[in-house]
Amino acid sequence: MKYSLIWSLAILTAGLTACAQPGEGPSDRHADTTMEKTLTAYHWELDRIVDENGAAQASGTLPHGQSGAPMTLAFQAQRLSVTGLCNVLSAAYNTQGDNMRIRQVVSTMRMCPDTALMRHEHAIANRLPDVATWHVAQADNAAQPLTLTLAFSNGGQWVLQGKPTPETRYGSAGEIRFLEVAPQTITCSHPLIPKAQCLNVRAVQYDASGLKTGEGPWHALQGDIEGYHHEPGVRNVLRVKRFVRSDAPADAPDQVYVLDMVVESEHAAGQYSSE
Template sequence: MNNKYLLLAVLPFLFAACQNLPQQHTNKPNTMLTENKAIHLSQTLTDYYWSYQTQNNLPNITVNFDKNQRFNIATGCNQQGGTWQLKDQALTTSPLHSTLMMCSPELMLQEKRSADLFSQAQLKIQMSHDQAHTPQLQLTDKNGKTYLFKGEIKPEAQYQSEGEIIFLAIAPEAKPCLTNPNAECLQVKEIKYNDQGIQSDIDQNWKILPESIQGYTHDPKMKKVIRVKRFKSKEAPLKYAYIYDMTVQQDILTP
């Protein structure tokens, strides 16, 4: 009898202990899927430049999101920028800052469109691909209007490296390419600068650059020094990719 009463006395504590045991979270796989989707979305967002065409006769609005949660916008007129973050399939942005150049009325209007969309905004975001597998970024504003931006992969993502900044002097006269005499290649000299920005070294002889410089338009009437990013390609034999960054110096040739 004593054992029977002892068992009856202990049962309430056993039930209470069972109720306090940690419960399994059945939604953990869903949580992981959501987190992985958010990481993939953020990675794609920062791996591409995103362009939106407002009118055929105007430059695209191009947005660059970086991994430090900052973004900048090229509108064809002033440069705009701010900070961004992703949360629950929404893109939230800070108030924009901007340069203050005067431009044509058409470009100023385009700049206003960009500011209206991205300044202190909360935009629904959706990623997709077109038939050519080019990423597309769909942004929907608070009024339900959608904007479709096309992606162009950044060279850092394409070549999986940050690239090397170099400076090249560009000769006005192009020369036949070494591997294809029927095509013309640029003549270049690499220039180096010290920490004070003073030229410290320059190649003595012009070299024919076998690769083109992406984004650079050559003018045979100009002698230029440009800054480029140089990336090692994964092709064999080793090749380089050159991406135009900016013009440092240019001189017009006199007849």
């Protein structure tokens, strides 16, 4: 098996620095930097898998995670993360021109009851180190999304479609926060929805070693957390990114929260899992 099941917040968030390769010229490095910015400015959703014989399988026919979202790849600071499965996969990657190398694939350790999804996840994890090249292309129609093609050493391909990252959409890096989400929603005030239901959250503080140092008061969160699907009866601790919107509508909050990672998940019955 080509990957190990390891949970470590440090491993999943560590950045590895890429070094320039011998023989690179200034124009080559500029082109690489431009393409790398495009790669990291988007989240890449799997559209189809093409095998070595050219037969394509659409993403909609493949197992999906609990939220129903497709498998999504995100590239940042020489780290690759894969979501939309049972667990979150993480790996180091580096590029040189149109070549890509992915290595040191690790996974969170959640066991899912969907055996088909688990088999698919293992296949994805074992496939990642075989990526050989990458290419980003714009469709003929500018309204269509960018396409990322990852080609494997045996001739197979993954074809993925790009969606701008929150950093790209909101024009900033965002602020990392930790929020605990209570198992049940609460009634909250909304200008357009009578008796609206909001997530009941409180801030959680950690020190540099990852130890919890404090908690804030519970309060209703105005708006949703992008990328988070709340399951009633389940308590979660989330790592989120907070963005400030300068163009927020009058009936919407000017702060946007985007899910970055599920740190803890606990069912009301007491079943506990860390992701």
